[in-house]
Amino acid sequence: MHPDLPHSQLKIRRVRLDTGRENVVVISRQSKALRAEIFRGFSRVELRLNGKVLLATLLITDDDTLAAQDEIGLSEPAFRRFAEPVGTLVAVTPATPPESLEAVRAKIRGRTLSQAEIGAIINDLAHYRYSDMEIAAFLIGSASFITSDELLALTGAMAQAGTQLVWPDPVVVDKHCIGGIPGNRTSMVVVPIVAAHGLPIPKTSSRAITSPAGTADTMEVLARVNVGVEEMKAIVSSCNGCLIWGGHVNLSPADDVLISVERPLSLDTREQMVASIMSKKIAAGSTHLLIDIPVGPTAKVTGAVEAMRLRKLFEFVGDRFGRTVEVITTDGRQPIGNGIGPVLEANDVMAVLGNDKDAPRDLREKSLRLAAHLLEYDPKLRGGAGYARARELLDSGAALKQMQKIIDAQGPSTCSTELGSxxxxxxxxxxxxxxxxxxxxxxxxxxxxxxxxxxxxxxxxxxxxxxxxxxxxxxxxxxxxxxxxxxxxxxxxxxxxxxxxxxxxxxxxxxxx
Amino acid sequence: MHPDLPHSQLKIRRVRLDTGRENVVVISRQSKALRAEIFRGFSRVELRLNGKVLLATLLITDDDTLAAQDEIGLSEPAFRRFAEPVGTLVAVTPATPPESLEAVRAKIRGRTLSQAEIGAIINDLAHYRYSDMEIAAFLIGSASFITSDELLALTGAMAQAGTQLVWPDPVVVDKHCIGGIPGNRTSMVVVPIVAAHGLPIPKTSSRAITSPAGTADTMEVLARVNVGVEEMKAIVSSCNGCLIWGGHVNLSPADDVLISVERPLSLDTREQMVASIMSKKIAAGSTHLLIDIPVGPTAKVTGAVEAMRLRKLFEFVGDRFGRTVEVITTDGRQPIGNGIGPVLEANDVMAVLGNDKDAPRDLREKSLRLAAHLLEYDPKLRGGAGYARARELLDSGAALKQMQKIIDAQGPSTCSTELGSxxxxxxxxxxxxxxxxxxxxxxxxxxxxxxxxxxxxxxxxxxxxxxxxxxxxxxxxxxxxxxxxxxxxxxxxxxxxxxxxxxxxxxxxxxxx
Missing domain, CATH: 3.90.1170.30 (Pyrimidine nucleoside phosphorylase-like, C-terminal domain)
Known part of the structure; x- marks a missing residue:
């Protein structure tokens, strides 16, 4: 489409500008390349070298220190992703928009998309070929209505877009809470209980985005959480469980891209939530999944009807992907535990695991209840024995011992545990x-x-x-x-x-x- | 909402980065202000000084020459709009999102918006309070379905958001072509004919965005087109007409904002087109408007049914705003005139006005037909006499003379009229x-x-x-x-x-x- 003009070869410069997720490049207003694009003000361009292609949004500069006439400045994410040294000559042409954008426009006009179309969109998203605006177009086009088939296609495509973990065990359990409740660090109690019992529970968690702490932030007070895939496998192999940051193992990268636009737009649809969570859990290789939906006046889900609709969506997607999914609603009227913030929450968790007399009872009870559900997935455990087994592992100190083992395997934390002065x-x-x-x-x-x-x-x-x-x-x-x-x-x-x-x-x- | 932290005062720096329409600011990763926003990666921030507020998208830098620890770098549009000198201390806090975004989200969920809600959205758009993503959200949310009332509210709000011209004459005519046909510079023949007759025709035109020439680009070969409001009034007063660039008189600035996002997304809905064109024409103060819809296999409108639906929308909106709107379909199977590109098209126009024997007949005939329609709006002209009157004004040289007068009034062109070598x-x-x-x-x-x-x-x-x-x-x-x-x-x-x-x-x- 775009035979190279001789003067469309520009030298790479690095521009230390963090543009978040989006690839952004800068060229000089005096540049001989891309004159029409400079004139139009906004455009997408394409960098090519040895078969490598990067799509980026073009900004114009009058400052030679950002990009001289024969240079193209690559902002941080673009520089990192293109991965070529400063000074390299690269071909720059107007971008050929990703073909999948045609499907996005069809969705906006109200057409239902095929599995292949959704797959192409997710693939392009995961490879950072969409601008922020184009991502918004896809999200909003599918916010008003998506079919069950579209939801399945979306979940499947997202699950396949990044790392896909495979475990040797027939039963691999996981839990996930849809969030919104302060404290509520049940995973950090449940994982050691379940792992102490012997069931594999390879838990990845998020960092806080709009909340005061994610499980990864809290665990980081106790251990290193930036753990890669191979190391994660070794930890789970030796400890049956882990508590690491999901961002480091690249599960469902398309979901991370979508979230980066959903968040500033405050878009929050049930279907996107289910596709997001289920794609990560499917990619993580868990066979049995427990979903916790807290219900309360200031929780994400405020009523029983809403909770049930969400439950059915989770069950539907889980069934179609051959995963056992159990959804429970829990009391979301107030924080769980006494602490809010990483150190305070870590203290709660260690108090529960240590059976301290002052440990928050609600965190203990909720964690035991969730662990009981997960333990019942063990075929060797007698039906109805899950709760007693969970309590036994907690009260005996086995869970605390398992947590120490996981902490040792993940490595020491570099964070201070001091409270604010x-x-x-x-x-x-x-x-x-x-x-x-x-x-x-x-x-x-x-x-x-x-x-x-x-x-x-x-x-x-x-x-x-x-x-x-x-x-x-x-x-x-x-x-x-x-x-x-x-x-x-x-x-x-x-x-x-x-x-x-x-x-x-x-x-x-x-x-x- | 956000009492100032002492360290949220930053010094303005100018960053010579042209970010198109969007306000973008840069702060140092080491900045003590906005730590949470730096951490989150993407956010919108608010600059405040003496009651002036600017909303902007935040980028992070590790380069002191873009923003040192105590500075905030304003990219070109933000620097221009905030209009404060470099070094000025300004309060920077996380942005309170415009309230109208709540209505955008409601629209995405499928609710119909009230006139007040649409008015608030357009007002925020026209004041650059939306990010590109937020603009996309509004456009796509309303792309699938808007009601007649919403279309009227949108058109009205857009017309009121910028300059609104008022003319002393009872009949002020205008013409507009929805575009897509190469050449087709009828306005530059029609305006001098109509003006020579004595009807006011204050024509504003666009520059090329995706085409090889807009009327403003072509007129610029003959005369200055960057003309302001007061000067425009003087020209119309002395010449009855003008042919200037609309971008300089700020009619419907919200439309310009919407177009800046529609274009990269290739969004093109009938309703947006009608609201866009009608808002500019209503703001321009014309009472009688002729809309030209070329129909052809490679035109914007490819069939009679599509043309009729568009015609009815124009008529509906025109009626509700008390404007006489006439819509005609024309032959859009091929270019009109022999030239494509500003100089070549200007040559065609001058040949028609000069009655050269080689002047393109199709441009002459189409221009006469359009001028005839407009002349019939003159109550003093006998019904059916429009065409003969238009031809008389053209053949007699009166139109050419009027064009020379308009060119003289607008001032000399600074462009070369040479063809490519x-x-x-x-x-x-x-x-x-x-x-x-x-x-x-x-x-x-x-x-x-x-x-x-x-x-x-x-x-x-x-x-x-x-x-x-x-x-x-x-x-x-x-x-x-x-x-x-x-x-x-x-x-x-x-x-x-x-x-x-x-x-x-x-x-x-x-x-x-």
């Missing part, structure tokens, strides 16, 4: 009983205080729903490291502390986010 | 009759040769549909200035010259684009 307490305005806790508000407050960037920032809860409080008694304590974060969190908490006591206070509202 | 001819492969011409292919060929950047690049046609040709006789000549463009155009023409002769050649296909 600045703190303030939020106190009850009057006597009464705690009647509601706003999960969204506490999440936001913990982030404002510095979590998860500051591992030791966050919130320690003293009271939960149903607890009696007296006027002036602390409801929770906020930890921060720097005065500005401390002050910002204090003023945010003063504007609304997220607790309703006895009906004297208004119920926290979902719109408070 | 390199050229090649495309010749008939055998004897026969020209049976089809591919408009898309010729448009692309003229662009490849350098138009509209090189005003004198383009194509001169020797044969049109129905003409007899002999083997080896030239069909057209391609002009370019530089060898690379010449060679590229030659190889493109060799791969398919866009002409079908006698049925010996395959009919050009629409997919050839």
């Amino acid at each position: 600045l703190s303030f307490d939020i106190k009850a305005a009057h006597d009464g009983t705690v009647s509601a806790i706003d999960c969204l508000r506490l999440n936001r407050l913990a982030r404002t205080a510095g979590a998860p960037l500051d591992k030791g920032a966050g919130i320690r809860l003293f009271k939960k729903i149903g607890d009696h409080v007296e006027q002036g008694e602390p409801l929770y304590r906020v930890y921060a490291f720097d005065q500005p974060e401390h002050d910002l969190a204090a003023s945010a908490a003063a504007a609304g502390n997220g607790y309703a006591v006895d009906g004297h206070d208004a119920l926290p509202s979902k719109t408070a986010s | 390199l050229s090649f001819d495309i010749k008939a492969a055998h004897d026969g009759t020209v049976s089809a011409i591919d408009c898309l292919r010729l448009n692309r060929l003229a662009r490849t040769a350098g138009a509209p950047l090189d005003k004198g690049a383009g194509i001169r046609l020797f044969k049109k549909i129905g003409d007899h040709v002999e083997q080896g006789e030239p069909l057209y000549r391609v002009y370019a200035f530089d060898q690379p463009e010449h060679d590229l155009a030659a190889s493109a023409a060799a791969a398919g010259n866009g002409y079908a002769v006698d049925g010996h050649d395959a009919l050009p296909s629409k997919t050839a684009s």
Whole structure:
């Protein structure tokens, strides 16, 4: 399509500009190459060298230090992905748009897409051939309506786009929570219990995106979590389980691309959520999967009908891919555990595993319940014996021992476990009983205080729903490291502390986010 | 929402990076401000100073020359729009997303939007508060379905978002072609005829975006077209008409924003087209509007049914806004006139106005027909007398004289009128009759040769549909200035010259684009 013009050869320069996910390149307004594209203002271009092709969005510069007349500046992700040294001559032409964009436009017009079309879209997404705008076009085009077949095709294509793990065991279990509840670090209790029993549970987790901590952030307080595929296999082989960051093993990279656009647009459809979660779990090679859907007024799912529709979608996709999927709804009215933020949550987890008398009972009970479900997948275990077995492994210290083994296998953490040196307490305005806790508000407050960037920032809860409080008694304590974060969190908490006591206070509202 | 942190004050730096329409800012990865946003990778931020607010997309840099630790680098559009000197301290916080985005999400979920919601969206668009992704979300959310009321609200809001011209005359006429046909510079013949008659016709035109020339590009060969509002009024007052670039008078700026995203996504819906054209015409203050819809196998509209649906939409919107709208379909099977490219088209126009014996008859006839329709809007003119009056004004030289007056009023052109010094001819492969011409292919060929950047690049046609040709006789000549463009155009023409002769050649296909 585009025979090379002699002057479309440009020298690679590196531009230290982090453009997130999108490939962005810069050429000089004086450049002899791509005159029409410079004139038009916006365009996509194509870099080619030895069969390697990179599609990128073109920006124009008048600054020679970004790109001189004979140069093309590659921003960080483009430079990393094209992987050629500075100064290399590269052919630059107007981009031939990925063919799969035709299917995206058909979807926008309302047509149902074939498996092959969806496969092509996902393949192009996973290879960073779409601009952010084009990703948005696909997401929004499929946000209003996708068929069951499209959902299956999407999930399958996403699962195949990256690393696909294969395990030698007939039963490989996994658990996943759809998120939204502060604390709630059940995986870090469940994995050692299940692994101590002997079932393989190769757990990958995410880092916090909009919450004050993801499981990977919290585990990082105790051990290294940036673990690659081969190392992961070795750890699971020796310990039956792991607790690592999923981003390092490249499961479902197309999902990461989609999320990078869903998030800024606050798009959140059931189908995308199911395709996202199931594609990662299928790629991770688990055969039996437990999905936890917390339900509560400030949780992601606020009612039983919504939870059931989501459950059926998970079951449908699981069945079609030959995975055993069990979906349970749990109490999502308030945080699980007493800590919010990586260090505080890690403390909760170790207290539960260590059978400390002050360990949060809700985290212990929920973890035992989830572990019980997973243990029942062991054909050798007598039906109904899962809970007793889980409790036995926890109470005996076997789970704690297994956790130490996993921590040793993953390697030492490099994070400080210190709590923020600045703190303030939020106190009850009057006597009464705690009647509601706003999960969204506490999440936001913990982030404002510095979590998860500051591992030791966050919130320690003293009271939960149903607890009696007296006027002036602390409801929770906020930890921060720097005065500005401390002050910002204090003023945010003063504007609304997220607790309703006895009906004297208004119920926290979902719109408070 | 975001009380200022002391360290969220950053010094403005100018980053000479042209990011097109979108506001983009850069901060250092070492910056103490916006730590959470740096960590998340993608976010929107807000710059505030003395009540002025700018929303922008945040990029991160490791290069101190783009932004040091205490600086924020503003890319070109952001720097221009914020309009504060380098070094100014500005408060930078995470952005509060525009409230109207909630309506965009509702639209994506399938809800119909109110007039107020659409008004808020358009207002935010026109003030550059949306990211490119957010604009795409709105466009695609409304691409699948918008109601008549939504279309009216959209058109009205867009018309009100920028300059709104008001004329003292009871009848102000205008014409608009939906485009797609090479050559076809009827406005430059129609405006002088109508103006010579005495009807006001304040014509604004676009520059080429994806075509080899817009009316503004072609007029620029003859006169200055970057004319502001006040000057435009003076010109229309003295000459009854003008032929200027619409981009300089800021009619419907929201439309320009939408087009900047529609174009790279190749989104093209009837409703958006109607809202786009009608909003500009309503803002331009015309009372009587003639819309030209060329129909042909390689035109934008390929059949009568499609043309009729579009016509009804134009009529509907025109009626509701109290404008007289007349829609005519014209022959869109081939280029109008013999030239493609600014200089070649300007030559055609001046030949028609000058009544040269070699002037292209099709351009003359189509222009007379359109002018006739417009002249009939003059209440003083006898019904049915429009065509004769138009011909009289053209044949007598009155139209040419009026054109000279308009050119003098707008001021001299600074462009060269020379044709490209390199050229090649495309010749008939055998004897026969020209049976089809591919408009898309010729448009692309003229662009490849350098138009509209090189005003004198383009194509001169020797044969049109129905003409007899002999083997080896030239069909057209391609002009370019530089060898690379010449060679590229030659190889493109060799791969398919866009002409079908006698049925010996395959009919050009629409997919050839």
